[in-house]
Amino acid sequence: MAGPRSRTKTLTSEQIIEVATRICDEEDIEVLTIRRLASDLGVGAMTLYSYFRSKEEILDAIADHVMGNFRLPAAEQTSPAEVVRDLALAFLEMMREHPSMVRLFSTRVNTTPESMRGAFESVIARLREVGFTDGDAVRVYGLIVQYSLGFASYQAPRPWGRRDLPDAEELRRQRKHFYAALPRDGFPNMVELATELTALPSDEQFLFGLECLIDGVLRRAGTAGGAASAVS
CATH class of the missing domain: 1.10.357.10 (Tetracycline Repressor, domain 2)
Structure with a gap:
């Protein structure tokens, strides 16, 4: 009994939110429950209610913490x-x-x-x-x-676009095969552009869109160092 009581005394709202954030990020928001959170913290569920009134309050606090x-x-x-x-x-x-x-x-x-x-x-x-x-x-x-x-x-939900993931290359290969194997009479463009389509969720695509956004924003705003800087 001494262990849990000792941990309860030193528990803080920040510790609760850090653990709750980890659960949501590593697993899923739906996995987060008061019971699960209390278990990971090593305290009773009722202890958490002295800090947060509901799961919704905890989710609000997670968003505030991350931002x-x-x-x-x-x-x-x-x-x-x-x-x-x-x-x-x-x-x-x-x-x-x-x-x-x-x-x-x-x-x-x-x-x-x-x-x-x-x-x-x-x-x-x-x-x-x-x-x-x-x-x-x-x-x-x-x-x-x-x-x-x-x-x-x-x-x-499209991890083949993440080049920093260890299995991304294999996932891209599988996705390319999926596109290439579509019936050509119904999907001629997707079959022909199978390689290019796998890049849609890639960082390169993000940067392409970002440069288009930057170029348009600076042209519209008339800000110094506009379009020329955006593509430099």
């Missing part, structure tokens, strides 16, 4: 194109590291000061620092988040 710890790229780049590129890649990396955020983003809104400072206030500040006007800074922020979120949600 609040967003890693803002170092302020080494000064051109608008480079800053937008770095920010989009940072958001994609955050969503890869915490795949649960793809679902959490679609079901809740962050409102805590920590989460808004981490991945909202600081990002808009960086965009304004490199020359985006007030309205454009907000709109570009939205494009960065929405594009990164959309691509992350598309790539997640």
Whole structure:
């Protein structure tokens, strides 16, 4: 009895959320229950209710935790194109590291000061620092988040696009074979372009779309260092 009581005394909300985040990222949001979380923490389920009233509160806290710890790229780049590129890649990396955020983003809104400072206030500040006007800074922020979120949600169930995964090459080979084996009379283009189709969920595709976005944004905003910088 002494062990669990001792751990309960030292338990913090931060520890609870860190473990809850791990469960969601490594397994699935549906796997997260109060009972499962309490078991991983080595405490009774009722103990958690003294910190959070429900699973929904815990999910809110996970979203706030991840967003609040967003890693803002170092302020080494000064051109608008480079800053937008770095920010989009940072958001994609955050969503890869915490795949649960793809679902959490679609079901809740962050409102805590920590989460808004981490991945909202600081990002808009960086965009304004490199020359985006007030309205454009907000709109570009939205494009960065929405594009990164959309691509992350598309790539997640298509792991053959992730070159950093150990089995990605084999998964790409299998997917290419799937496309190539389609009936040619019904899918002539997909059969012919089987190799190219396997690249749709790839990082190269993300960067292609990102460069198109950067080029269009800077042309529309008329920001210094526009299209030429975007494709440099």
